[in-house]
Amino acid sequence: MQVRVDTPGGAYPIHIAAGRLDELAHSIPDDATAVALVTNDTVSALYGTRARAALAASGKPVHVIELPDGEGHKTWETLNRIFDALLVAQLDRKAVLVALGGGVVGDVCGFAAACYMRGVRFVQAPTTLLAQVDSSVGGKTAINHPLGKNMIGAFYQPLAVEIDTDVLATLPPRExxxxxxxxxxxxxxxxxxxxxxxxxxxxxxxxxxxxxxxxxxxxxxxxxxxxxxxxxxxxxxxxxxxxxxxxxxxxxxxxxxxxxxxxxxxxxxxxxxxxxxxxxxxxxxxxxxxxxxxxxxxxxxxxxxxxxxxxxxxxxxxxxxxxxxxxxxxxxxxxxxxxxxxxxxxxxxxxxxxxxxxxxx
Missing domain, CATH: 1.20.1090.10 (Dehydroquinate synthase-like - alpha domain)
Structure with missing residues (x-):
């Protein structure tokens, strides 16, 4: 199942299917030099190994960047953890970031992609229902400020949105x-x-x-x-x-x-x-x-x-x-x-x- 998004900032597919997590390599362009898998500790424990293996099928080196979980970590400090990891790994402008997680991971990873070297490509792989139907689609990226939510960010469209409906089985009822x-x-x-x-x-x-x-x-x-x-x-x-x-x-x-x-x-x-x-x-x-x-x-x-x-x-x-x-x-x-x-x-x-x-x- 596919939905198409067409904007001046980029046109891209939203793929919706069970098992889509195993197909992540298909969203990595041939000219990519490396992949940075950005996730949090909760999602990493559930799907990190599987996602890394799927991305490795692209033939590109995969670097995992693990963030703390929760809305309280949607901050400058977390954003800088991504930049630090990208710079230490010496990833260049043809690297691709992959956001594996809920809305916080998607927003922070997308903002990092918009800023790193003035813009590198990224893919959304949302793992919560809220992220699948809302925050992963449309190119809004941001971090929070103590005085307001999502007040610092950028419009930056992904290469693709990969929605695996199977991952919802591990969501708590409240989510x-x-x-x-x-x-x-x-x-x-x-x-x-x-x-x-x-x-x-x-x-x-x-x-x-x-x-x-x-x-x-x-x-x-x-x-x-x-x-x-x-x-x-x-x-x-x-x-x-x-x-x-x-x-x-x-x-x-x-x-x-x-x-x-x-x-x-x-x-x-x-x-x-x-x-x-x-x-x-x-x-x-x-x-x-x-x-x-x-x-x-x-x-x-x-x-x-x-x-x-x-x-x-x-x-x-x-x-x-x-x-x-x-x-x-x-x-x-x-x-x-x-x-x-x-x-x-x-x-x-x-x-x-x-x-x-x-x-x-």
């Missing part, structure tokens, strides 16, 4: 739920019938039913590829992919990176954004309840931590969609349609004090 938050997002913003399908198959998806998972990954990648192809650099349409993320990133920053998984924060953030959509652009309240129910059904929280109203607003102002200190939110005029608009803080404050949305209120 599966976090990935499903990004799956159901695509139905909310761009495909109401897909949202209906997700409602009907929520339990099959949580159980990682192979047929359901393949369909969910394919459809999610198709929607993201279509959006990214029309707006590679996030200056217009692509912003709709951040539905729920303004609230979600505030949760992650406010609690400390890693306390909630990214998908958990986004799932809760989508409920909050849906509630705001009722007030700001007339979304039917019945749709909000469907969204709340589906977020809960996939296993994500639907009530946010109590960060304090002013703290919430301060955190959300550290967002790439902010213009002139006005926070711009991705909202839903209707299920399957998304728009971006500035919303006055006075309309948001009641939500941030609501017992329906905030724990302990």
């Amino acid at each position: 599966v739920s976090a990935g499903l938050a990004e799956v159901i997002k695509y139905g909310m913003i761009a495909d109401a019938p897909f949202f209906d399908w997700c409602e009907a198959h929520a339990q099959a998806l949580r159980a990682l039913d192979p047929e359901a998972v393949r369909h969910a990954i394919r459809r999610s990648c198709e929607i993201k590829a279509r959006v990214v192809s029309r707006d590679e650099r996030d200056v217009g349409l692509r912003a709709i992919l951040n539905f729920g993320h303004t609230f979600g990133h505030a949760i992650e920053s406010g609690l400390g990176y890693g306390q909630w998984l990214h998908g958990e924060a986004v799932g809760c953030g989508m409920v909050m954004a849906a509630e705001l959509s009722v007030r700001a652009c007339g979304l039917d309240a019945a749709v909000v309840e469907r969204i709340r129910s589906l977020v809960a059904a996939i296993g994500c929280p639907v009530r946010a931590p109590d960060l304090g109203v002013d703290r919430w607003l301060d955190l959300m102002r550290v967002d790439k969609k902010v213009e002139g200190r006005v926070i711009r939110y991705v909202l839903l005029p209707a299920l399957g349609r998304a728009d971006v608009q500035g919303v006055d803080d006075d309309l948001v404050r009641p939500l941030l004090a609501s017992g329906r949305l905030i724990e302990g209120r």
Whole structure:
């Protein structure tokens, strides 16, 4: 199964299949001089030997760069560990980096590829559901800053995205739920019938039913590829992919990176954004309840931590969609349609004090 991404920064395939990890050598160009396999200690223990053997079939020397696991390590220090390893190994501009892991590995490895020698090629081999349907596709690479998530990075497209659906079998249930938050997002913003399908198959998806998972990954990648192809650099349409993320990133920053998984924060953030959509652009309240129910059904929280109203607003102002200190939110005029608009803080404050949305209120 293949989905194509076409952008000014590069056109590439997304391959989706069981056992795709064993085919990684096919994504290494003939003129590559070496391969750097960038992974973390958790994924390395599970799939590092297998991935290294697959890449060695390309006939290129393979260097393994193992990073610590977790969102808290999406930092300058981790980025420099990659640069140090590349320089010690004396890899040149024709080396290819391969990101084997979840969104943190993919983002940091991609950013390293964008910067090393002003740009070397890289391949995404995502091992979490969230990375397979979201972060590995579209060329967004970044590290976090203490003051904001993904605030330092680059747009840099991979050579290919290699999605092996078999690796999802080793994901903890919490990681599966976090990935499903990004799956159901695509139905909310761009495909109401897909949202209906997700409602009907929520339990099959949580159980990682192979047929359901393949369909969910394919459809999610198709929607993201279509959006990214029309707006590679996030200056217009692509912003709709951040539905729920303004609230979600505030949760992650406010609690400390890693306390909630990214998908958990986004799932809760989508409920909050849906509630705001009722007030700001007339979304039917019945749709909000469907969204709340589906977020809960996939296993994500639907009530946010109590960060304090002013703290919430301060955190959300550290967002790439902010213009002139006005926070711009991705909202839903209707299920399957998304728009971006500035919303006055006075309309948001009641939500941030609501017992329906905030724990302990």
